[in-house]
Amino acid sequence: MLTDMDISQQAKLRPIGWIADDFGLGKHLWREAGHSMAKISLEAAKAPRRGKLVIVTAVTPTLFGEGKTVTTIGLTQGLHLLGHRACACIRQPSLGPVFGVKGGAAGGGYAQVVPMEAMNLHMTGDIHAVASAHNLAAAAIDARLFHETRLGKAAFEAKSGLKALNIDPEQILWRRSVDHNDRALRQIQVGLGDNNGPSHGSGFDITAASELMAILALCDDLNDMRSRIGRVILAMSLDGKAITAEDLGVAGAMTAILRDAIEPTLMQTLSGAPCLVHAGPFANIAHGNSSIIADRIALAHHDFVVTEGGFGSDMGFEKFCNIKTRASGIAPAAAVLVVTLRAVKANATAGDDNLAKLESGFANLRWHMQNVLGYGLPLVVAINRFPDDTEEELDWLKVRCLAEGAFGCEISEAFARGAEGAKALALAVARACDTNSNANANANTNGNANSKASFKPLYSDEMSFGAKLTTLAERYGASGVNLSGQARKDLALIESLGLDGLPLCIAKTPMSISHDPALKGAPGGFELPVVGLRLHAGAGFITVLTGKVMTMPGLGLNPGYLGIDINDKGEIVGLG
Known part of the structure; x- marks a missing residue:
């Protein structure tokens, strides 16, 4: 199979004006930012909302991720293939992962936003x-x-x-x-x-x-x-x-x-479906979701809008539900949980053969499923297929997911087959959205009963800082919370300013449901250490720093930039 870079560079892109026309934007609502991108006016969000929002999340990932963006783009392409007006809303890639370990964030294979080099290398700045x-x-x-x-x-x-x-x-x-x-x-x-x-x-x-x-x-x-x-x-x-x-x-x-940066950037997938790229907060140290503005613009012009929360459901999805929906008032109609056989095995705490590892590692997947279902959303599990996956293991995983309460469970081959490989997943997601009364209802952002929507945040605005933190910690499996001396000092300052009632943004490792990357599966009984707090009065949340999390990553022994260069034609190579 061709590399992601080869696929992107060989793609025949449609003029961005054609994508804007299909989007339903008059010429006064967009302006070109090069041949392959356009900036969208905020005026485009003023049309009535028509679409259903789908949030894509994942299990606790392995180091290189489980294909969440591939699934987000592939699902959008699959819905587009079925004849639905569908748009993806994703974050702008940071140069940190591009030149570090994880690589780009344009998707991959035949489920990409293109041109991928433009997206991954600072786009419109x-x-x-x-x-x-x-x-x-x-x-x-x-x-x-x-x-x-x-x-x-x-x-x-x-x-x-x-x-x-x-x-x-x-x-x-x-x-x-x-x-x-x-x-x-x-x-x-x-x-x-x-x-x-x-x-x-x-x-x-x-x-x-x-x-x-x-x-x-x-x-x-x-x-x-x-x-x-x-x-x-x-x-x-x-x-x-x-x-x-x-x-x-x-x-x-x-x-x-930031006047121009507030406008989302319109790009396209390999199948010509639209994608809005906007904002880039990480989910381990920030709130991990693309912009409310992009969601509103996309929802005003499409039947389905597919967005994603960074890392696992304990990270970007949790913050989507407890921070972003409070600010936007938009409830998701359904959630998609991305899993791979390798992730299930990587989260195993016992077992010598593959099926034993799957059985052990399923505890992690079960936790993520129950976490998503706990917010009142219909859940579709997407098994992102790799070439060496066996039918026996895939069938086993599919049966287990359905038995645990998933609305649907489908194997996604979007990476290898593009829109066609995500068609079954798209059908399941469309059916899940149709069953949910959230589809055309606002999010109940205060956590009170709402006859029109089953979606519910994890905590209410009225809960104290301590009660919110304990609620989150217990959801992770912790038996208690330990605030360091610095964290207590930080809290005293926040309380003196009268801002301790804000939502919480937990900064922790993405490699475990807990704060400790060494704790695999679905750990429990640990104490959640809080080493500090950062008040974000403008954004409207308090960041809770746990464990050894760093808000400035470092480069590893073999960083990604070692393989990135230009060839004799002036083309960028090595991105992926």
């Missing part, structure tokens, strides 16, 4: 716009600290005409960001040298973890984004007051940098 706006705020807060310290309060106010903020250099909360894996930047000291201080500790997060990335994914429109950016807390003052981007006077400029 939205992620860099996020980093630029983020780092402007970092520069602004340090510049303000420098001038206020250099001049003193009275002279600063007299010369600048601004009110002194009295920044506490030990309480500058806003780190810097860059869209690469770079462990050397996790902790840094800024303000070194003569006339550059005051010096203080800081660090870098990967841009996917920036609060601005979360805001881009969760805002309603440009005005809402401007308001949210204004609420971002950058630092604390010496007298314990929060200093926001609005207080610093930088919120407007940050929004100006």
Whole structure:
């Protein structure tokens, strides 16, 4: 079989204007961003909602993933093949995984967004716009600290005409960001040298973890984004007051940098189905979903919209249900859980032969199935087939999934066969959506009874921080929660600001349902360690840091960039 790169480069793309026409967009609602991409106006979201939203998630993945994006794109192509108006909504790939371990995020095989090299290599620059706006705020807060310290309060106010903020250099909360894996930047000291201080500790997060990335994914429109950016807390003052981007006077400029980035990018799949690519928060350290704006635009023009949450159902799907639906008010009509035989075996805790490993590892799949079903959604399991999978094992897994309460279970061959290989899955998903009253109902974002929709978040807005955290920890299988001294200090600050009622975004390993990547299967009885909290007042959630999770990844021994180059024709090679 050809490589992903070969398939993409040999594909005959339709002009992006044709894709926009099929989408149902008048020329005033889009503008070209090169031959293969277009930026879509937010005005396109104002049409009445007509479509059903499908969320794709997965079991606890192996290192290279289980084909969730392949399934998302393949399912969209399958629905398109069946004659439905279908659109995919996915995140923009970060350069961190592209040059690191996991590779690109355009799907693969014959279930790709094309051209894959354009998608994987910074597209229209939205992620860099996020980093630029983020780092402007970092520069602004340090510049303000420098001038206020250099001049003193009275002279600063007299010369600048601004009110002194009295920044506490030990309480500058806003780190810097860059869209690469770079462990050397996790902790840094800024303000070194003569006339550059005051010096203080800081660090870098990967841009996917920036609060601005979360805001881009969760805002309603440009005005809402401007308001949210204004609420971002950058630092604390010496007298314990929060200093926001609005207080610093930088919120407007940050929004100006992101003015074009707020528009989703329209691309196409190999079969010519539309795909909106927008925002790129990771699910292990951020909320892991593409934008509400893209969903609304797609739902206004299509029968089915297929989106995905990063990593397993304990990560992006959980945050989709408890963070994104609260902001959007849009309930999913059905969920798809992607599994592979290799993932089931990798999560085994016992067994010497293949069937014994499947039996043992099924505990992990069962947990993910029950987790999805616990949100009140009809569930279709997609078994992503690999060439060496046996019919015996596939049949065994299919029977077990149906016995555990799946609405349907289908083998997906979208990677090898494209739309045709996802046709059975598409039929099952369409039937599942038809059975669910969520299809045309808003999400019940407060967790109260709703006669029209069975979807229900895991916790209500009224629950305390502790109750929300305990509820999430118990869902993971923990017997308790242990807050470190730093986490307790962080919580006291958040409580003093009256923002402890926000939803929670758990930052943890994606390689286990627990916080510990070594705990396979469906672990239980462990204590969930919380090492710190980060308040994201603009995005509207609190990030809970657990275990040894890092918000800045590092490169491994054999990073992906080693195989990426250009050939003698100037074509990019080695992406995949």
